[in-house]
Amino acid sequence: MACPCTWSTRRRSSSFSVRTLRSAARGAPSDTPSVRRGETHPPIPFRYVNAESIPEPGTTVSAYVAYVQDFVCATDILGDPRFPEGIPGVGRLAKSVLCVPALTRDETEVIAIIELYRKVNEEQYTLDEIQMVITMTGWIGAAVQLNNEKLFYLKESELNKYFINLLQLFFNGVVPFDKLVTDIVMFAKKTVGAERGSFYTILGNVVENTNDDILTEVYEEGLDTSQQIFKKKALQRFCKNCPGIAGYAARTGKVIVVEDAYEDERFNKAQDILGFRSRTIISVPIKNSLNVFGVLTLFNKFPRFTQRDEHMLETFASYCLLACQFKRASEDLQKTLHRYNGHNELLVMHVKPCTHDLEAIKNFNVQNLQIPRRYFGFDWFIGNHEKHAIDYVVYSFEYCLGSDFFDRPSLWEFALLARKSYRQNPYHNFAHAFTVFHCAFNIIVKNPKKFTMIEKTGLLIATLLHDSDHFGYTNTFLVMTGNWLAKLYEESCLEHHHIDMCMMFIEITNLFVRIAPEEIQELRRLIEQLILSTDPVSHFKVRGFLANLIKTGAFEWENYEHRLAYMENIMACADLSGQCKPFSVVKQVTASLYKEFYNQGDMEKELGLTPLSMMNREKQKLIPADQIKFLTIICLPMIEILVAVLPNTELLLKMCLDVIERWKMLKDKQEKNLWWPEESHVAL
Known part of the structure; x- marks a missing residue:
């Protein structure tokens, strides 16, 4: 027997009570579905109901089923006071109705409803027919949910691509921050179906559950909704005693959803003084693990903001976080640069x-x-x-x-x-x-x-x-x-x-x-x-490179790479030329060097470290041996390279060799106990 059928999708607020038929709720058929929980009702009068009516009792059959989240099999709906509006568009022709909800897998939301009816002169639904419809509805519900999830993921993928491209333009300086905010809020409004939006960026560091006032820059739409750019308004302060919905989101770091603004004590009615009336509100904090950077707020979605809206806006917030962090880092950088310029001017003045x-x-x-x-x-x-x-x-x-x-x-x-x-x-x-x-x-x-x-x-x-x-x-x-x-x-x-x-x-x-x-x-x-x-780290690399060239006869002065390496060797030789002077001068230079070394060694000891022997003032007796080793291993090879290319610098080599011999003499006297402290120890 053919049955007229109406198909409608409904969403249920999470605040409603949950009563489910298990087979339908799981989105899968059951071998022995229970029909004893279904309800039968006496006849009721009929009138047309708006297809956008929300799940609630006292209107249509489908709205009632969406509200109770259980199937209804009414043998005669005419005159039933619980759904006086019957089936929209059918009138008094319908008498027997079978209405079955399709629920999500977690049994928290009605995603679709199958509504079957038979006319006055037709038979009632049998238990076998009810079982068949419930089973089919379970499979249909599963298909609808999978399709919805696929569409949601596709939508989220497109959303991710959109934000990545938008942020790239922002990071590259192509899109200014106010244009970025405008695109984000307008896209968010369009995505969830809201009427208006606001964007707050927080000044300073704000942690969750702070008791301090919060100062923000607010970007809002004007009364003229054709305005293309959200302009930054005057600074707004979220006071701890009257912060408003956005202020609560910033202070707690949690998403705030309001179904009736004027019934919520957290709502600041002063926000509607320009003629706009707030009804439903959602405020999503923009935060990381340490700080709250801003708040995205949307107003007036009919009939209310859903959990899916909340999830979608949290995705928005994750991208907004990157933009807010970049904006703050850029502002901090500019402040640092200004501070640097000020300090640099002071430095130049003093230098x-x-x-x-x-x-x-x-x-x-x-x-x-x-x-x-x-x-x-x-x-x-x-x-x-x-x-x-x-x-x-x-x-x-x-x-x-x-x-x-x-x-x-x-x-x-x-x-x-x-x-x-x-x-x-x-x-x-x-x-x-x-x-x-x-x-x-x-x-x-x-x-x-x-x-x-x-x-x-x-x-x-x-x-x-x-x-x-x-x-x-x-x-x-x-x-x-x-x-x-x-x-x-x-x-x-x-x-x-x-x-x-x-x-x-x-x-x-x-x-x-x-x-x-x-x-x-x-x-x-x-x-x-x-x-x-x-x-000093680069000395050995340069020395090895030049020594190999000179040894093989490959060094060419006209080759700039060779000449640059040789000039680097000149720098090293000149840096150590204080050790290639008359020995009386060398002792003065060495004394100055060890004073500086011992100062560092003392600090290393204070830090619990063990300094090198040349930086440990308790090992002054090792100065001659250390100097011989230093001059022989470090200085002498570099000076030999210098002289090999420019022989007229030979005096440096002769003085270096002479200084080595003088240190050896002091070391020999020291070992034979024929030395004097003032000769062997550098005066420190």
């Missing part, structure tokens, strides 16, 4: 030379300058001449490069900045910097045609600034103690800092004003490379 030092250039005259007799020899040491160091620096630059290569006032100021940048360390001070600079100067003077103007300039600047603002500790110690400089650079942290100082001074003094732009880039790269090469 600027004194006025009287700058004006001393007026008295500078190369012709009247008294250059020490041995200045053009490797054995000369600045010692008591340090007060004339700036004069010597300017003189040396102009001697190698010519008086017109640099603007003299700029060069003078650059030299003053270099001197002021060195700390009052026992060893890594300006006297050491000048010693290194003087060694490179002499190598260039003795071989003027070997180097280009850029290479001469790079060597002189790099040697003068190679230890600028040295902390007096090794890179290893800075890394071990977590110093900020070690966190700023992954390797060679001190050398990178020296480069930064050097480039800052070049910029302050506009030192390269007379150099062509393309040569400036080349010169900067060379200076960076040369200063980085003073890191």
